[in-house]
Amino acid sequence: MSKYITTPIYYVNGEAHIGHAYTTFIADTMARYERLKGEDTYFLTGTDEHGQKIEESAVKAGKPTQEFADEISATFKNLWDEFEISYDQFIRTTDEDHKKGVQKAFEAMYAKGDIYKDFYEGHYCVSCETFFPETQLVDGEFCPDCGRTTSIVKEESYFFKLSKYEDRLLKHYEDNPDFILPRSRANEVINFVKGGLRDLSVTRTSFTWGVKMPESLNDDKHVMYVWLDALMNYITALGYGKDDANMNYWPASTHFVGKDILRFHAIYWPAFLMSLDLPLPKTIGAHGWWTRDGEKMSKSKGNVISPKEVADAYGVENLRYFMLREVPFGQDGDFSQRALIDRINSELSNDLGNLLNRIIGMSGKYSDFEIDSKDVQKYHSKELDAMNEALKNLDGFMENLQTHRYLEELWKLFAIGNGAITGFEPWAKMKEGKVDEALATVALVANILAKASIMLSPIMPKTTNIIADALNFEINNESYKDLVLGENLLKLFNIKKVPPLFPRVEEPLMEEAPVAQPNAPKKEVKTDKKEDDNLIEIGQFFETSLKVGVVVEAEEVPKSKKLLKLQVDLGEDTNRQVVAGIKEFYSAESLIGTQVCVVANLKPAKLMGMMSEGMLLAAKDEDGLCLVRPEKPKKAGTPIG
Ligand code: MSP
Numbered sequence: 001m002s003k004y005i006t007t008p009i010y011y012v013n014g015e016a017h018i019g020h021a022y023t024t025f026i027a028d029t030m031a032r033y034e035r036l037k038g039e040d041t042y043f044l045t046g047t048d049e050h051g052q053k054i055e056e057s058a059v060k061a062g063k064p065t066q067e068f069a070d071e072i073s074a075t076f077k078n079l080w081d082e083f084e085i086s087y088d089q090f091i092r093t094t095d096e097d098h099k100k101g102v103q104k105a106f107e108a109m110y111a112k113g114d115i116y117k118d119f120y121e122g123h124y125c126v127s128c129e130t131f132f133p134e135t136q137l138v139d140g141e142f143c144p145d146c147g148r149t150t151s152i153v154k155e156e157s158y159f160f161k162l163s164k165y166e167d168r169l170l171k172h173y174e175d176n177p178d179f180i181l182p183r184s185r186a187n188e189v190i191n192f193v194k195g196g197l198r199d200l201s202v203t204r205t206s207f208t209w210g211v212k213m214p215e216s217l218n219d220d221k222h223v224m225y226v227w228l229d230a231l232m233n234y235i236t237a238l239g240y241g242k243d244d245a246n247m248n249y250w251p252a253s254t255h256f257v258g259k260d261i262l263r264f265h266a267i268y269w270p271a272f273l274m275s276l277d278l279p280l281p282k283t284i285g286a287h288g289w290w291t292r293d294g295e296k297m298s299k300s301k302g303n304v305i306s307p308k309e310v311a312d313a314y315g316v317e318n319l320r321y322f323m324l325r326e327v328p329f330g331q332d333g334d335f336s337q338r339a340l341i342d343r344i345n346s347e348l349s350n351d352l353g354n355l356l357n358r359i360i361g362m363s364g365k366y367s368d369f370e371i372d373s374k375d376v377q378k379y380h381s382k383e384l385d386a387m388n389e390a391l392k393n394l395d396g397f398m399e400n401l402q403t404h405r406y407l408e409e410l411w412k413l414f415a416i417g418n419g420a421i422t423g424f425e426p427w428a429k430m431k432e433g434k435v436d437e438a439l440a441t442v443a444l445v446a447n448i449l450a451k452a453s454i455m456l457s458p459i460m461p462k463t464t465n466i467i468a469d470a471l472n473f474e475i476n477n478e479s480y481k482d483l484v485l486g487e488n489l490l491k492l493f494n495i496k497k498v499p500p501l502f503p504r505v506e507e508p509l510m511e512e513a514p515v516a517q518p519n520a521p522k523k524e525v526k527t528d529k530k531e532d533d534n535l536i537e538i539g540q541f542f543e544t545s546l547k548v549g550v551v552v553e554a555e556e557v558p559k560s561k562k563l564l565k566l567q568v569d570l571g572e573d574t575n576r577q578v579v580a581g582i583k584e585f586y587s588a589e590s591l592i593g594t595q596v597c598v599v600a601n602l603k604p605a606k607l608m609g610m611m612s613e614g615m616l617l618a619a620k621d622e623d624g625l626c627l628v629r630p631e632k633p634k635k636a637g638t639p640i641g
Helices: 020-038 052-061 065-082 096-111 162-175 183-194 226-231 259-275 305-314 316-326 335-366 376-401 405-422 426-431 437-455 462-469 476-484 538-542
Strands: 003-006 041-048 089-092 117-125 131-132 153-161 254-258 284-287 290-292 332-336 547-556 564-569 576-580 595-599 605-607 611-612 618-621 626-627
Touching: 003 020, 020 065, 020 254, 020 284, 020 290, 020 305, 020 316, 020 476, 041 065, 041 226, 052 065, 052 284, 065 089, 065 437, 089 305, 096 117, 096 226, 096 259, 096 595, 131 376, 131 611, 153 259, 162 183, 162 259, 183 259, 183 305, 226 259, 254 259, 259 284, 305 316, 305 335, 316 332, 316 335, 316 405, 316 462, 332 335, 335 426, 335 437, 376 405, 376 437, 437 462, 437 476, 576 611
Parallel strands: 003 041, 003 254, 041 089, 254 284, 290 332
Antiparallel strands: 117 131, 117 153, 547 564, 547 595, 564 576, 605 611, 618 626
16 A cells, blocks of 8 residues: 655745744655655655745735745755655645645535525634634634734635534544544544634635636635645645546545644545545654743744754754654654763763663774674574564554654664674673673674664664675665565675764754743653543743733724733833733723733734733733732733742
């Protein structure tokens, strides 16, 4: 059976950051893993280039939209090329073939009676390219996902009959427990669907930067909703709507996505596919989010990490290893140089790099670099059994996308190798004249390194090729079948010297994050926590920076029923402007000089054209709203938590 692996297609409103690199690394790892196993694999990535957000970003950059999209799309492609991402295709939603494919799909759904024309009136968030029902808005006005202000949009729209697919979707989730991984994430999707699906507006008339309607509908007022356009990339890339050239790869084995876009992939996408009478993907793998030094990354804070910068400083394969080892798939992860350095020094340099150096050194001394596996079984059957046991467990972890467990299990091999050297002391055996025994231990370790390199190759392809070269074999499906599945040992060979693969890193190689919040969490000890979506780790709580603020100025926002504009002292160089929806409960004057609790690390957002750089904590029930304040006065800027 063939395999089809995809990343999300990345918006072209900004360059790649570490979160994008993470999805791409996992997908690349999976594609390489499947190829290693001999599977015919197709790996797709690309860029998502339509929609109001991109149009607005281009205007801001003062460039024609297509030119802007071309430039940013190229930065993604160049980066993935530099990182040697093994994609088979890089799709762009502005590709002509893609656009035609989307139109064909739209026509097919229309012909099926799943698309109809009506009016839509709703609250639209441009940033999220999503309509929200009033009940979901924060303070009746703000986007529940990003906190930005929504605008009321009334427009003629084509609708997709999403509601029609409710029962079939629920049945699919039930019958296919691996449709959403990790499984713990399925509940949020199932509950959302059970809550009732409304038909989905799938066209827009308020802007023009999108795929045009199919000619057969003769309605050029509309362009396609960006998510309909974007999701279709997974099939248009295979020739859907054109020549179906690669549709034999469909259905996808795994769509890798971030948890924020799971709903689009686990609800809308399968419903579209049902409408198109196409089979559903096997798995949607939803990963968590990356923070930096415990803080959300944001352009305004200037703490977004560029994957290129990290790769230039530490090596792209070390970064891949770190990201895939550091977090359980599905959970959030924190990037810090400290954590990266720890893993490079202890796991890569000590456990793996030293092991290779030690056997190169020993075989040079004892056998003129010749390594012979003939006595390994005789003296080390216990170690071989333990190694084969660990190797057998690997596939299950990778199939479940648990790369951290996969690597943990793989590292057992190095523990066995290092343990054998310490336990059997080949140098002592040499002194005692037990040459066969000493050489058997060296050969055992060479075999461990060979087998481990094969299985590490999807994560660290270049480094493991160097190891394989030193051990005189090539990493490919043949050696996988021979040395891993077949449990065979290396044939007689001469080991080659290699320069140290993982030089120790003594101090951070990049500048530290520009913003260090006083209450940023210390490095969390990551445990494989029970995956319960309703519970968060303490570190997640501390991602929110809460501070005591003093209201220095307050005034009403003209024409707004709800908003007051405040200047709040948070103990920083300048006051923060906070626009708060509290006018119905507080007069501006009554607030001046009082203390409030402020969420200090929210992305700044514009509310009625004014920048808001924080949010006040408040409690609201049927009797109204009251602000949450410190019990006793505290200095401006005092952290809460
Ligand atoms: N264009 C859509 C996807 C369409 S797929 C048919 C989109 N693009 S995105 O560029 O905003 O995000 C792409 C991916 O990056 C998403 O999976 C998102 O979860 C991921 N990440 C964005 N920021 C992230 C982190 N800080 N950490 C981890 N991943 C994050 O959504």
